[in-house]
Amino acid sequence: MQATTLSFANLHNHGELFANILRARRESFIVRNNWKLPESMGMEFDQYDTPASRWLAVHDVDGRVLAGVRLTPTTAQCGVYSYMIRDAQNGLLSSIPDDLLFGAAPVDSGTWEVTRGFIVHDLPAAQRQRVRIRLVNQMLRTARTEGIGRMIALLPSNWGRWAGRCHLTMEPAGRNMNMGGIDYQAVWIGFASQMH
Template structure:
């Protein structure tokens, strides 16, 4: 099992890994979860897959994607869009409720958004915990590499069950709410203590 953090600067060094990650997202979010998301050539993407973002990918030696995640700076801006959680709060996304946060969405260089987190349903049950832990560990490494001390993320509301297992300090930043049939909550993952 390997982990790679992709960016527009380095993705050319990793062959098909970026496309494979978008294909794995299509498999998970569109085919498995039945979400109505943009797609082309069997790949899922959206306006946040742009040069400001990074993508953390857990994969095998053949480039088969086991898990993935996207990191976007909260300072990003592309046309009317910034980052997914903030844009939902601003009423720009019709699939995510605007009242997903207790407070105003942050815009700060040391706060990034983590989105599109998934573990492939092809990963055997016995391996899922290890793959998920590897993904979250690399997410922390990638976040710290860009100067982030924390990441906001919209997760399934069962996050308290596994937060301690992956050794990440998490805090609820909004209410539990149903989104497309799944109970979700915005959470802040604190990476500051790991930076010292």
């Protein structure tokens, strides 16, 4: 099992891995969750898949993606869009309530957003925790490389059940919300204490 952080600067070094991440996202979000999202050539993508973002994947040696997330700096800007949570708060995304945060969405070079997190559905239960921890460790490595002190994410509200097992410092950033039959909550993920 391997973990890789992709950027537009290193995509060419990793063959089909980026396409495989987008294929796994399609399977997770469009096929399994029945979300209405953009797709093409069997891949899911959106307006936040820009050169500002990073894509983290846990994968096997053949390039099969087992889990992944996208990281986007809160300073990102592409046309009218910045990052998902801030755009939702500013009323640009009708699928997410604009009152999802307790305060204003940050715009800070040390804060990045985590989106499109998934673990493939057919992964045996005995491997899920190992894969989750591997993904979290890759997030920490990327945080060190990019100078990220904290992240903000919109997660299923059961985040507290697994955060401790993954050694993540997390706290609520907003209220619980039901979206599409699933309870979600915005959370802060702190990395500052692990940066040395």
